[in-house]
Each structure stands twice: as C-alpha cells, then as structure tokens.
Amino acid sequence: MNRPPPSGLHTPGFAHYALAWSPFHSNRLALASAANYGLVGNGRLHLISLGPGPGGLPGLSLEKFYDTQDGLYDAAWSEIHENQLVTASGDGSIRLWDIMLNDLPIRAWQEHTREVFSVDWSNLQKDLFVSSSWDGTVKLWSPERPHSITTLQAHQSCVYQALFSPHQPDVIATCSTDGTLKLFDLRAPAYAPSAAGNSFTHPLSAAALTVPASGTEVLSLDWNKYRPLVLASAGVDKAARVWDCRMVKLGGGADVGPAVGGQCEASLVGHEYAVRKVQWSPHRPDVLATASYDMTCRV
Incomplete structure (x- = not known):
C-alpha cells in the first residue's frame, strides 16, 4: 500500500x-x-x-x-513570551x-545601516537577543528598550551570523566575509558602560578570540550544544570545519587580551558549491548537518 x-x-x-x-x-x-x-x-x-x-x-x-x-532574512522566537x-x-x-x-x-x-542578516535570542539570559548586519556590526538588544544595549564593531565587512553561546550567557560568536570566526566576551573590562558615550556612537571592537577559519567568506556557524567552546563553520570554500577554542581563557581578566587561534578538529568536504548553513544536532554532540548551494543537505 x-x-x-x-x-x-x-x-x-x-x-x-x-x-x-x-x-x-x-x-x-x-x-x-x-x-x-x-x-x-x-x-x-x-x-x-x-x-x-x-x-x-x-x-x-x-x-x-x-x-x-x-x-526578511531571519527570525527568532522570544524565550520569555x-x-x-x-x-x-x-x-x-x-x-x-x-x-x-x-x-x-x-x-x-x-540602528543598522545595512541589511540585518541574523537574529538570535539567548536561551540563558532570556531577556536579550543579538543581531548581525552587513554594516559590520553586531548589536545586543532587550525587547523592553528603545535602543540597543551594546554595539560591537565585530568585523570590517558583512557579518553573516551572530549566536549566543549555549553554555556561557556573555559569550557571542560571529562569522563574516573576512573569513574569520570571532568570539566576544561581554564580561571583559572593555565592555563596561562608560560615560564617554553610548554604544551606538562608540562601538566596541575587542574580540576575545579571532579564528582564521577560511580564505573566503564564512557564511554560517553554530555552537556545539554539549562541548563548550566547540563550534562549526561553513562557507564559500565548500567545506564545513569544527573548531576547538577551549585553550583560550574567556572571562575578561586583566591578563587576557585579544587572541588568534582555535584548533581545527575536522574539515568536512564533499559539497560542490558554497555551504550556506551548518548546524549541530540538539541531541548528539557528534552529529552535524550542512546545506549547500549544490542543492544537497548532508549529515
């Protein structure tokens, strides 16, 4: 039948x-x-x-x-309403x-001056969400406020995605046309409120870690839900990669400055065109899905 x-x-x-x-x-x-x-x-x-x-x-x-x-390029549900x-x-x-x-x-x-390409609602600090834009900035928002809370001058070019860490509420990861992943730790002293100006007119730019993930545009990233500070990236080079960033101390101490690094655990090839989306399984730490302009989805 x-x-x-x-x-x-x-x-x-x-x-x-x-x-x-x-x-x-x-x-x-x-x-x-x-x-x-x-x-x-x-x-x-x-x-x-x-x-x-x-x-x-x-x-x-x-x-x-x-x-x-x-x-409309993205949508994110509220975690409180x-x-x-x-x-x-x-x-x-x-x-x-x-x-x-x-x-x-x-x-x-x-507030963004170009296309907003991603929004992500924090599932830890549930009254906040983050946006990323082609104007190179990432902004932190509360649904109750008329203006953004913090502006990060995350990259010098288009920021395709910004995601809260599922493990640490003050850590945000971004990816960009410049071929890098960046991790921002909002607990760092650089992000403390200042009387010199608000975040809209004085964006902050100090990343806790910069990962040179690709020689071309990085279109997508995702946090592993079970392994803190492990991320996946994918982009124009047709590959997905897994990055272990655990050797970098996040926390904003006086001895912690901007770092460049991240160990590539795996490089997953097979797509024939750019990989548009990468996402970890919410149920297993070792399963990853990708979707590509070659019209295939792979696991």
Whole structure:
C-alpha cells in the first residue's frame, strides 16, 4: 500500500530564508521570506502550524502572515513570551511581533545601516537577543528598550551570523566575509558602560578570540550544544570545519587580551558549491548537518 507523502506548504512569490521552531509549542513554526529571492521587493513572516495531514501524516498549514516593506532574512522566537518573535529585515530594521495581534509589530528598531542578516535570542539570559548586519556590526538588544544595549564593531565587512553561546550567557560568536570566526566576551573590562558615550556612537571592537577559519567568506556557524567552546563553520570554500577554542581563557581578566587561534578538529568536504548553513544536532554532540548551494543537505 502506497501512503501519500507528508503535505507541504507553498508560499507563491516568496522564497524562504529562515525557519524557527517555537520554544514553547512543538507544533508552531515561524518562516522568514522575501520576494524575488531577497534581491528586491517585500518580505513576509509566515506563522505555520504542524498537524495531521492527508493520510494521517504530519502536515503544515498557514495560520497567518505579516507583510513587510523589505525582505526578511531571519527570525527568532522570544524565550520569555510564547507569542512574540523578532525578525531581521533587508532595510536594516528589526521588528518585534506579537502573533496575537493581526497587523503591525509592537516595536521596531532602526540602528543598522545595512541589511540585518541574523537574529538570535539567548536561551540563558532570556531577556536579550543579538543581531548581525552587513554594516559590520553586531548589536545586543532587550525587547523592553528603545535602543540597543551594546554595539560591537565585530568585523570590517558583512557579518553573516551572530549566536549566543549555549553554555556561557556573555559569550557571542560571529562569522563574516573576512573569513574569520570571532568570539566576544561581554564580561571583559572593555565592555563596561562608560560615560564617554553610548554604544551606538562608540562601538566596541575587542574580540576575545579571532579564528582564521577560511580564505573566503564564512557564511554560517553554530555552537556545539554539549562541548563548550566547540563550534562549526561553513562557507564559500565548500567545506564545513569544527573548531576547538577551549585553550583560550574567556572571562575578561586583566591578563587576557585579544587572541588568534582555535584548533581545527575536522574539515568536512564533499559539497560542490558554497555551504550556506551548518548546524549541530540538539541531541548528539557528534552529529552535524550542512546545506549547500549544490542543492544537497548532508549529515
């Protein structure tokens, strides 16, 4: 007997950039999309539910959607409010949405000067999220504040991703077109509030560690969920790499300055084109998934 395949969801006119599971509801997802593959045009945030489809197999259905004036590149659910999430937009804006409301966002920020390409909500310090932009900066935010808390001049060029460590709430990792991974420790003295100016006009730039991960652009990174200070990176060179950064002391003591290093544990090759996304399994410390412009996903 042939069973029908699980039912999918089509969004005509919109290409997908990011998919995020709700941390509160196992059957709810958010989908960030853009018209014309994100090159020009509007964006759309889709709210999707997972439920029984044809033949009793899981299926996807569209609950509602929100249109935006520019493409959406990423989305992250709040860790403290089950109905709220943030989106990253091509016009440099970040918006906070409440899915119980039907039209406008409940808050919007416009500090980045170019496309915002990633947002990540901390699952340790649950009242904070981070954004990264093509303007070279990374910003730390609270949903309750009208302006960013801290601005990091993370790289001199596009920052594709910024992620909180799942082990240390004050550590953020970034990757960029400059071929590096960087780790920032917000406990360092350099990040203490200063009367000289706010973080928006005086961005900070001291990375605790710089990892020369590739000779070309690094498009994606992820923290290992079981091994502190172990990360994976992937990018234009068609490879994914695993980095052990545990030999570097993080904590911001007076004897700790910027460091360059990171030991490459593994270099995983096989993709025929750039690797767009890398992600560790949330269930096992030794399983990694990649997705590439060669139209394959590999584990």
